[in-house]
Amino acid sequence: MAVDNFQLTYLTDGSPYLLLTPTALTFTPSLKEKTVNIKGGNLTNDITLSGTSAFSLSRTTITAAEAMATGGVDVIVTSSATGNLPNDSLILSCGTLRNKVVLTVAESPITVSTAGLFYDQSLPAAMSINVGGDLFSNVALTAPIGITLSESSVSAVDAKAGKAITATWDQVTRLENKYIHLTSGLKKDSVLLFAVNDNVISTWDADNAEVTPSKLTDFGWSQTLADGITDGPVVFNEYNITGGSRLVPAANAAHTYHGKTWIGHRVAYLRAWGSPATNVFNLSVNLEANKTYVFRAVSAWHNNETTPTFTYAVNTAKANLGTTLGSQSVLCTVKQQSEDFGFEFTPTTTATHYLTVASNTINDAMFGVDYLAIYPKVPAGPTAVDQTEGSDILVYPTVTDGSIRVDLGEKSGFISVYDITGKRIQFKAVNSSIETLTLPSTGMYIIEIKTATANKTAKVIRLN
Secondary structure: OOOOOOOOOOOOOOOOEEEEEOOEEEEOOOOOEEEEEEEEEOOOOOEEEEOOOOEEEOOOEEOHHHHHOOOOEEEEEEEOOOOOEEEEEEEEEEOOEEEEEEEEEOOOOOEEOOOEEEEEOOOOOEEEEEEEOOOOOOEEEEOOOOEEEOOOEEOHHHHHHOEEEEEEEOOOOOEEEEEEEEEEOOEEEEEEEEEEOOOOOOOOOOOOOOOOOOOHHHHOEEEEOOOOOOEOOOOEOOOOOOOOEEEOOHHHOOOEEOOEEOOOOOOEEEEEEOOOOOOEEEEEEEEOOOOOEEEEEEEEEOOOOOOOEEEEEEEOOHHHOOOEEEEEEEEOOOOOEEEEEEEEEOOOOOEEEEEEEEEOOOOEEEEEEEEEEEEEOOOOOOOOOOOOOOOOOEEEOOEEOOEEEEEOOOOOEEEEEEOOOOOEEEEEEEOOOEEEEEOOOOEEEEEEEEEOOOEEEEEEEEOO
């Protein structure tokens, strides 16, 4: 038995009724007109339509005959709202019948094409970001000293189409986790800024040679087994080859950083087999004795394997066979999502050292290195305590036996811990609202928190 050609028919008991399609309309600053179809049955009265001052209607009266005719009547609703309206209504009355169409006006968030811009002395001083959004008001942009913006305001019209803004670094000012702020009414977004002009590994990606036959081995990279001498199983291929360890164009990486597309100029894929004890990548770097350096990296898990942990370290020898001066491990849980790495260290000798990268996976795991920097630390640490800016950020308890909690107020950001001498002993990028830290020993510490919208420092004492 086959059944076909169904037709749905609205059946009533003979009482008058109204049918509205759709029953809700959503408008944006640029989408101002929408249509609702009105039908009825068993009507003996005309239909009256009424809205609020934020909306105008192409019809305010519909006769019963029009509503009951085939196809009903289309009414154009036009928004004149200048701000968000979460729950307005178009009211329809027909005798004792009442019905409504819910009217909502909502602007979009500000959109910005990248969450972070990273500069150093061998990267372009000018980088472009795209600002967009369907907004009621213009987007205001502010940048810290050291960054010049091509425009400080983007009109709502330009934002709807998308507007390119150039952010130019002066190549002098050091910017460690500062922000470009974007504001339109109550809507906000930001772009992280990082810029140093004394990155001692600024040419790690074959800068100015990003063409075939460039190889990572041409610029200080090696891969060794546990003995630090024997080459590892990974093949170092030429620029932009599809296999092995190689340099690739940033446009081909498809990485994200803090939820937005990575905009950068350096990407190296390191194809790792084996555990950290047997298979390590090494990048040679010349360092001075008794000078404190800061290491900063942005790196992604590209493909292959599941949730690998990657470890950066600075060691006096290849394959971490010497003295490790600093290290950080990060569990990568989302493919092509870049994570932050950072730590400080102080060499005891002036010599060639090695930045090492290792994976905990036994099989193949591709590591996407988006940005690397090692640079001398500026001696001065934070001096202010309990700044009023960022008062919604909480650090507690301020007297502790070891652990403290940092409440970022539903934000992401960066946390630094300084000892009493001003030396930064911990650095952490966080994407959760609450973070727990452990202070290493008895003493006083300064906790510095930076988010896209606030900065705060707080003094904490560990008693034992």
